[in-house]
Amino acid sequence: xxxxxQTPKYLVTQMGNDKSIKCEQNLGHDTMYWYKQDSKKxxxxxxxxxxxxxxxxxxxPNRFSPKxxxxxxxxxxxxxxxxxxxxxYFCASSSITNTGELFFGEGSRLTVL
Amino acid sequence: xxxxxxxxxxxxxxEEAFLTINCTYTATGxxxxxxxxxxxxxxxxxxxxxxxADDKGSNKGFEATYRKETTSFHxxxxxxxxxxxxxYFCALITNQAGTALIFGxxxxxxxxx
Numbered sequence: 001x002x003x004x005x006q007t008p009k010y011l012v013t014q015m016g017n018d019k020s021i022k023c024e025q026n027l028g029h030d031t032m033y034w035y036k037q038d039s040k041k042x043x044x045x046x047x048x049x050x051x052x053x054x055x056x057x058x059x060x061p062n063r064f065s066p067k068x069x070x071x072x073x074x075x076x077x078x079x080x081x082x083x084x085x086x087x088x089y090f091c092a093s094s095s096i097t098n099t100g101e102l103f104f105g106e107g108s109r110l111t112v113l
Numbered sequence: 114x115x116x117x118x119x120x121x122x123x124x125x126x127x128e129e130a131f132l133t134i135n136c137t138y139t140a141t142g143x144x145x146x147x148x149x150x151x152x153x154x155x156x157x158x159x160x161x162x163x164x165x166a167d168d169k170g171s172n173k174g175f176e177a178t179y180r181k182e183t184t185s186f187h188x189x190x191x192x193x194x195x196x197x198x199x200x201y202f203c204a205l206i207t208n209q210a211g212t213a214l215i216f217g218x219x220x221x222x223x224x225x226x
Contacts, residue, residue, distance in 0.1 A: 004156070033213060041200055041221075043157075045213040056213050090156055100147045100206040100214045104156030 003027050006091050006105040013081060014113055020077045021108045023091030031055075031097045032074035034066060037088040037107070049074055050097050081112045115140040117203050119217035126193055126224050134188040134220045136177075136203035144205040146170075146179055146186040147214070151200040160188075160201070193224045 004025045013019055025032065033056075034046040048056035049068040063079045078085060088109045092102040120135040138144065145164040149157040161170030166181035175190045186203060203217040 041151075041219040043202065043216040043219075045215075048213050055211055092156075098206065098208055098210065098212065100145050100162060100204060101159055102157075102214060104158070106154070106156045 002105075004091055004093055004103050004105040006089075006108045008108060009106065010109050010111075012111045012113065015081055015083060017081050018077070018079045019081060019110070020075055021089055021091075021110070022073070022075045023105060024073050025091075025093040025103070026072065027093055027095075027103060029093040029095050029103070030071055031094045031099075032068065032071070033092040033094075033102065034074065034076050035090045035092060035104075037090060039087070043090070047074075047076075048097070055097060078110075081110075083112050086110055086112045115144070115205060115207060115212075115215050117205055117215055117217035119201075119203050119220050121218075121220070122200075123221040123223055126222070128195055128224055128226050129192045130224075132188070132190040132193045132197075132222065134201055134203075134222070136186045136188065136217060138184050138186065138203075138205050140184075140205055140207055142207050142209070143181075144207045146177070147204040147206075148175070148177055148186070148188050149202040149204060149216070151202065151219070153199070157202065193222070195224050195226050198222055198224045 047066040052068045088107045091105040147162045148160040161172040163170040163179035169178045200219045
């Protein structure tokens with residue numbers, strides 16, 4: 001069983017569309033994250049939730065909206081997609097906040113045409 | 114703000130060569146330091162960590178020592194293998210509330226036989 005799973009793994013879409021990426025963890029962790037990895041492999045935190053509560057919200061366009069229906073799930077919805085949104089989006093989880101020991105999913109590669 | 118600086122890659126080595134990937138950091142307070150590894154097509158995995166000055170993290174033949182005086186956490190391995198080919202990320206986290214893991218830009222290692 002995959003500890004942190006993301007779907008879809010690949011997503012190709014047109015500019016202006018709306019898309020969602022789903023993430024689920026079966027580790028019993030309380031905290032989940034979304035990171036964005038650009039074409040140069042640079043990773044940047046976008047959001048973090050602890051027990052369904054938003055605790056980190058970095059400078060991200062409000063076209064990006066995370067949703068955590070329960071502590072095992074953290075989904076990412078993106079409205080009005082732009083070319084610059086093309087990236088690999090990684091979901092991660094950790095047992096507590098303020099820890100650097102994260103478990104990552106395999107990533108979702110989003111390509112906006 | 115807090116940041117991590119890694120040596121630029123790619124690093125290309127022959128099998129059994131000695132590896133050093135330099136990492137320095139800037140942080141308020143006393144961060145915990147980490148090395149993560151990303152194999153092709155996969156998510157990141159924690160490789161090793163150190164939580165206080167002079168701690169040495171080690172795993173799978175890799176080592177790194179937390180040097181407060183030089184604000185460094187260089188990754189070393191005495192004899193690399195082809196299977197070590199991956200992207201290596203240095204990262205830090207502080208104990209301030211509402212913070213997340215901050216990554217360096219990653220260093221690509223390519224090992225040939």
